[in-house]
Amino acid sequence: MKALLEKGVRISLEAEKLADSSSIPPEELLSLQKNFITEDDVRLLIAQKNENKKEEPLDAEQKAKFIPPSGFHPLAKEYGPSLRFHEKLDVTGKSRGSGTVDDFVAYFRDRFQRLSRMLTAYSSKYPEAALQEMKKSEGQKVKSIIMITDIRQTKNNNILMDVEDLEGKFKILFSQRDEKTFERAKLLVRDDIIAVFGKVTNAFIVVEEFEFPDLPISRDRKVCEKDVAIAYLSDIHFGSNKFVQPYLDGFVDWLHGNRGNPELAGKIKYISIAGDLVDGIGIYPNQERELTEKDIYKQYAQFDAFIQSLPDYIEIIVGPGNHDAVRRGEPMPAIPTDMVKSDVHLIGSPAYATIENSDHLIYHGTSTDSWIASIAKLSYDKPEHVMVECLRRRHLSPIFGGNAIVPERMDYMLIEKEPDVLHFGHVHKNGYTKYRGTLVINSGTFQSTTDFQLKQGHIPTPGRVPVLELKSDALRTLDFSR
């Protein structure tokens, strides 16, 4: 990048790596006419370069691979779709965050106010007190809604936290003598918003109990009359040399009634895909060595070919992941239609979709990394436990700075509505649980173990597809890796 320096142009390290791996020569970077070139500038340049490239025609052979047997009469074909999206809770087309101080203030204020409303609903025998007024409550028992700004251990091994509300600051203390609350406090992370109950003593609230915003304890299961089913996918990674085409072919072949349990295959009316359709380019250092396809448009053309090979009565919902061609910061807008050209429902991450009468919250799950780094008992082996922590917090990514968040005026990562199904991907490991009436699904991957995962000791579960039958509420996993 000497040529840039000679012209007085600076370039970020990430941008330089991306330009190198995508073979962008310095003269093209100079054509941007910028004094400082960022990673986004290079991405834009790559996108412009590819703009005029023709779409690859669908390989006829690929389509002909999946011909249903003559006796296959899918039930899902008999029904029309019932699908609704909640645009207000999806950032697509609405992003205004530019990272100014005002944006950050508005973002945290929105988060605090909306979660406070949920926390206010908890009844309390103690009066609610603002932190600014707390010194006047010395010796009294109070309830307070707070955001945690710092966590540390005291010399006596108690846990001390700096906390804030909209007007004031204070400190709260968890004493190890109160074993039950002390153990629960180990689950708390920076930026958590909770309600604390306790006595004000020497400029601390000594916490007796605390509550997360959480889901209501139970909800009635919604009954769906139509005997249809949803399949959940994520992390397909077209373009990666670890993408396992035969497993995905097995799934498509099954949908066409050619494999075991064609009755269930015929019920699939919807497919929800939670991001990482492609492996992308320039996502991590030296990624190009692990790609079979280095053109992002061609990676998406492979995804489009997959969509076209699916039965045409199936509705497909597609959200982005951190490998897709959208901004890195969350919330992520929908993948642009010049990338995914098929007739699918493109949504942001996170986004809500009501499928029949089941409210789905679909999120790629990028924050899983910061959760696992922050809470000792969480691991990549049990992604469903991370997802439960999100439900408890009513927030998909509370740890600010843990992974990139764009401070929008509204916090799209907040879990406004209780979902019937929470669908994540990202960790490439299937995981399921039920928490307070919400079915939690991590849908695994179609990519086998990468060198990076091998070094981390992380073993993915490629080729396993969870399927939910809406009428019976039965969830099962079909294994296409066999």
Ligand SMILES: [Fe+2]
């Ligand atoms: Fe992925």
